[in-house]
Amino acid sequence: METLRVGLGERSYEIIIGEKILDRLIEFIQSKRYSSTGLVTNETLWDIYKNTIVELKKDLPLSIFIIPDGEEYKDILWFYHLHTKLLQNRFDRSSCLIAFGGGVVGDLTGFVASTYMRGIDYIQVPTTLLAQVDSSVGGKTAVNHPLGKNMIGTFYQPVFVLIDTGFLKTLPQREFRAGMAEIIKYAVIWDEKLFSFLRENSNKISDMDHHALRSIIARSCEIKAEVVSRDERESGLRAILNYGHTIGHAIETVTGYRRFLHGEAIAMGMYGEALIARGRGLIDNSTANEIKGLIKLYGLEPSIPGELRGNDLISSMLLDKKAKAGRIRIILPERIGKVTIEEIDKEEILRAINDARV
Ligand SMILES: NC(=O)c1ccc[n+]([C@@H]2O[C@H](COP(=O)([O-])OP(=O)(O)OC[C@H]3O[C@@H](n4cnc5c(N)ncnc54)[C@H](O)[C@@H]3O)[C@@H](O)[C@H]2O)c1
Incomplete structure (x- = not known):
């Protein structure tokens, strides 16, 4: 396993890269003592990784939020819908979100985290190669507007990035x-x-x-x-x-x-x-x-x-x-x-x- 650090003062964070390393996600979240944790993913990933995600629930109190698969759902309506879900589930300022998916899930989840109650922690668990080398690192979050892609968003860094190369085995060629x-x-x-x-x-x-x-x-x-x-x-x-x-x-x-x-x-x-x-x-x-x-x-x-x-x-x-x-x-x-x-x-x-x- 490799560990890297993104050096941004008090907003610095670690990226870990390896295979079968989801235990490290559990360790990280437990060490932070979050009041609640929500995992955002899409329907495709839920179908493939349902068992893996449910397994996490044994060690973490976890709410699961599933969005449809597609760039068109990286929009303000799904942003709003996720806010509603967080409020309904009584997420507070000490809650945390996990983005489990490609760049679409990552950008949307990051944007929600950056605005919910003026900002809560979020973790990136990227599952596409693009997300693993690009969108999960650097803190650009966004949703699309009908008049332009990524037009509404923030710079908001994750607190941790966990890259498990094993997820790439199910990724379409x-x-x-x-x-x-x-x-x-x-x-x-x-x-x-x-x-x-x-x-x-x-x-x-x-x-x-x-x-x-x-x-x-x-x-x-x-x-x-x-x-x-x-x-x-x-x-x-x-x-x-x-x-x-x-x-x-x-x-x-x-x-x-x-x-x-x-x-x-x-x-x-x-x-x-x-x-x-x-x-x-x-x-x-x-x-x-x-x-x-x-x-x-x-x-x-x-x-x-x-x-x-x-x-x-x-x-x-x-x-x-x-x-x-x-x-x-x-x-x-x-x-x-x-x-x-x-x-x-x-x-x-x-x-x-x-x-x-x-
Ligand atoms: N924030 C940034 O800095 C940044 C940088 C580059 C791109 N982006 C954004 O990222 C998005 C594109 O991301 P993407 O290329 O990851 O696309 P994506 O998130 O749409 O994922 C591509 C497809 O792969 C599926 N998938 C994801 N992981 C899988 C897995 N392990 N096994 C099987 N299927 C899997 C998804 O369900 C989807 O159908 C765009 O919205 C783009 O604007 C953001």
């Missing part, structure tokens, strides 16, 4: 691959060694070898923890975590968030943004190809589909709050393991998008 995109992102922005490790151990990782998985998940969390500790509220450095996300987010938006999983869009975004960097002479062709090769190695598609019009993607990027006077801020690799942030005009982006078609 497509979700696993999408989570790999975020790990590739950490390698490109921060860690050349991780990049080489991913290249050399793709068989082990794809076969869910526990040691290889634990190692890449721990390294990803370590990088995220380091970045978040230095810039919790994204006033500077934290923006580098958005590598691949400017183009990726535009791809998600123009396809109505239905055609691609987040990680699939980010994979294309990472390649497109690598081509912008190549166009500016920041990286050479072989580095852009290395990034493309790693994306493909994990079964993700780097090319941007021809039917997604470049101008539609650009229009979506220009609507983003980070765009300024027709120029768009994009994270660009300078080499594997290092990125820079530059303001790019739309013609340059358009050229890269067209180059990323094949």
Whole structure:
């Protein structure tokens, strides 16, 4: 088992990573003497992990709150519904919530915890690869608004993150691959060694070898923890975590968030943004190809589909709050393991998008 620490002064917390480590959740909660504990999960996870969750009830007085499965339920109505449940169950300021699920359950539960009685503790037990390496760490909580994704939310850190890689065994392959995109992102922005490790151990990782998985998940969390500790509220450095996300987010938006999983869009975004960097002479062709090769190695598609019009993607990027006077801020690799942030005009982006078609 590995233990990491997110250093944020009095809001610091531990992340533990291992297999079959749910006992540590019980120990943590018992040590805190919470007045009550509620576990939020969704219907899919409840079906798969009902026995595991019920087992926890032997050691913890636990209320269980189940939401439907889907991004569309990460909304203000389910936020309100959970508040109602907490009030009905007489949760007080010394209560605690556990988010048991992927990023949807984690973001919603974190947001509820941050507002219920002006804030109660919450614990993240992420069950998707994306949630294990990204959304469970860093304290961004949110629900969606019909006019925009993640538009209502808070920065509110969990008190503990427990990552059990065993949960990944039931995760659909497509979700696993999408989570790999975020790990590739950490390698490109921060860690050349991780990049080489991913290249050399793709068989082990794809076969869910526990040691290889634990190692890449721990390294990803370590990088995220380091970045978040230095810039919790994204006033500077934290923006580098958005590598691949400017183009990726535009791809998600123009396809109505239905055609691609987040990680699939980010994979294309990472390649497109690598081509912008190549166009500016920041990286050479072989580095852009290395990034493309790693994306493909994990079964993700780097090319941007021809039917997604470049101008539609650009229009979506220009609507983003980070765009300024027709120029768009994009994270660009300078080499594997290092990125820079530059303001790019739309013609340059358009050229890269067209180059990323094949
Ligand atoms: N807070 C942040 O910093 C942050 C960062 C990235 C993404 N997000 C958010 O995360 C969300 C996406 O998260 P996600 O990719 O985890 O999607 P998700 O939570 O929708 O989970 C994906 C699917 O996998 C299922 N699932 C989860 N764990 C499983 C398991 N162990 N076995 C079988 N099935 C399982 C879920 O029921 C769901 O159907 C988005 O809402 C996004 O905005 C937040």
